[in-house]
Amino acid sequence: MDKNQILDAVQNIFRDNFDDDTLVITPATSAQDIEDWDSLEQINLLTAMEKKFGIKFKLEDVRNLNNVGDILELIARLSA
């Protein structure tokens, strides 16, 4: 899966999680841009990504994620 495919799949997870079919994310999108993106929603997003990509995040990996770009990099690293 290349970076664009990962971004598309992650965007679908965001859209489903935040009930917004028009949501568009970029690597720069962060919790400041999405009102409902709190720590619990982040866990929900990450568990949906674990399922989608067949990977396992560790808590220490996900505590310092600042934006979508960080998430995409982590997914790319774990699924490589």
Added chain:
Amino acid sequence: MAVYLITGATSDVGRALIERIMGPEDLVIAQGMGDLHLLDDLSSAHPGQIVSYDIDLTDPAALDGFLAEIGEKYPLPTHFVHLPALRVVNAKFKNFDESRFLLDMNVQVMSAVKICKALLPRMAKAKFGRVLFIQTSYTIGAPPKNTAAYVMAKSAIGGLVKSLAVEYARFGVTVNCVAPSMMETRFLTDTPDLVVQASAADNPMGRNARVKDVVPAMAFLLSEEARFITGVTLPVTGGSAIE
């Protein structure tokens, strides 16, 4: 001699509780569903003191039959501990199947209503009874998102406990709850590891609850000396939820 009726007795908590409270003269009537083999070790350690029943608590006829049989065969339970619950589903409200709400209510709440109707009037006549439920710290303050069916059923348990407590207080029957924070047991099988780890990291004590943290609190509320405590929910949370 104490007679314990324990529903959901095959759970990690149920088994640890039996181990903790069983006295040499006591009898445990244990309910499970499809997993009674989990009581084999305890039954070997306490020969003749544990009778087990495989009963679907959501089947009213099966539950009535069970209550009738134990009513005929055994002395009136002095203690009733109700532990059954379905594993927590983490889902947004819009994605919850409505039938799941009913199933949670039937497993945890309606079964408790039926058993309490059978037992509590008789406990009142006997002027002694200890009734104990397991709630959750999710019912203290704001619950986490995405657990609506579980929180609804557990909140209903809280309402039942308070109502029964005041109605039966005069008769020496106490009705209480323990409310653990996330507890590391088989019950968490369907909960993502990340959720379990985050819960531990966010707990003021830096870890999740363990069975051995919760069972002593339960044993206390079931004890003779807890006679003046009724209608309470005792949080066992390491400080993660404080009433």
